[in-house]
Amino acid sequence: SQTIHQWPATLVQPVGSPLSLECTVEGTSNPNLYWYRQAAGRGLQLLFYSVGIGQISSEVPQNLSASRPQDRQFILSSKKLLLSDSGFYLCAWSVYQGAGNGYTFGSGTRLTVV
Amino acid sequence: QKEVEQNSGPLSVPEGAIASLNCTYSDRGSQSFFWYRQYSGKSPELIMFIYSNGDKEDGRFTAQLNKASQYVSLLIRDSQPSDSATYLCAVSRSSASKIIFGSGTRLSIRP
Numbered sequence: 001s002q003t004i005h006q007w008p009a010t011l012v013q014p015v016g017s018p019l020s021l022e023c024t025v026e027g028t029s030n031p032n033l034y035w036y037r038q039a040a041g042r043g044l045q046l047l048f049y050s051v052g053i054g055q056i057s058s059e060v061p062q063n064l065s066a067s068r069p070q071d072r073q074f075i076l077s078s079k080k081l082l083l084s085d086s087g088f089y090l091c092a093w094s095v096y097q098g099a100g101n102g103y104t105f106g107s108g109t110r111l112t113v114v
Numbered sequence: 115q116k117e118v119e120q121n122s123g124p125l126s127v128p129e130g131a132i133a134s135l136n137c138t139y140s141d142r143g144s145q146s147f148f149w150y151r152q153y154s155g156k157s158p159e160l161i162m163f164i165y166s167n168g169d170k171e172d173g174r175f176t177a178q179l180n181k182a183s184q185y186v187s188l189l190i191r192d193s194q195p196s197d198s199a200t201y202l203c204a205v206s207r208s209s210a211s212k213i214i215f216g217s218g219t220r221l222s223i224r225p
Contacts, residue, residue: 034212043118043217044158044202090157102148102204103213105157 002027006091006106013113019064019078021109023091026072031093033074034103035066038088050074086113117141118205118216126222133190135219137203140184147179148204148213149188158202162188193223 003026013019025031035047046059048066056066063082067075074091088110092103119138127133135149146165150158164170164177164186176189186205190197200218 044215046212049212102150102160102163104160108157110155 002031002093002104004091004093004104004106006089006109008109009107010110011112013081013111015083015113016080019076019081019085019111021076021089021091021111023074023076023106024072025093028072028093028095030071031095033068034092034094035074035076036090036092036105038090040087044090048076081113083113086111116216117214118203120201120203120216120219122217123220124222125219126224127193129193129195129223129225131193133193133197133221133223135188135190135201135203135221137186137188137205137216138184139186139203139205141205141207142181142184143207144181144184144205145208146206146213147177147186148206149175149177149186150202150204150215152200152202152218154199190221195223195225197221198223 006023032051034049036044037047038044048056048058050056050068053068053071064078088108090108091106094100094103117140149162151161152158162172162175162177164179167179167181170177174191178187200220202218203216204213206213
């Protein structure tokens with residue numbers, strides 16, 4: 001069966017520090033991968049999605065970037081964090097390029113920028 | 115106008131009653147509709163998806179879709195305290211399109 005892993009679970013970082021969040025999927029090949037952010041009490045905002053190695057689409061211009069160095073690995077990065085980058089970061093995957101039968105989410109990383 | 119709108123709640127329902135959660139969407143061309151459940155501090159979990167007008171039942175959950183009214187709902191029968199969570203409605207234009215999420219309705223089941 002397929003599983004998705006995200007780490008770390010929680011992170012407290014000072015303003016101006018770098019960020020690297022990692023997501024990996026097991027049990028499938030060539031998944032479609034997504035990074036979402038959920039601010040406190042808010043909905044899910046799609047940040048990036050990827051349909052293959054090295055293929056990244058950005059939904060919202062901002063302080064973050066994403067990379068997909070391997071088929072089942074998706075990384076979210078920042079060179080300098082802002083206070084507004086605080087939130088709950090979720091990685092998701094799907095078999096289909098699009099909605100299909102819905103996305104499956106990882107357990108998330110709660111980021112607090114101080 | 116938001117693409118997917120939900121009442122933020124909280125919606126308080128007595129244990130054993132039917133909880134009714136509603137969602138409207140703006141894109142008339144939307145074809146796929148999803149309901150996710152999110153417990154506090156946890157990630158969203160897909161509980162239902164529906165593509166066709168009408169009702170789709172899965173255990174205590176029923177999703178209802180009315181494309182003419184651009185309305186989708188989720189009914190939870192025999193509500194349990196474990197159903198207390200935020201329910202996210204999500205919509206996609208097609209199976210090849212990305213999913214757009216609403217901001218969620220917080221449901222509280224009182225014993």
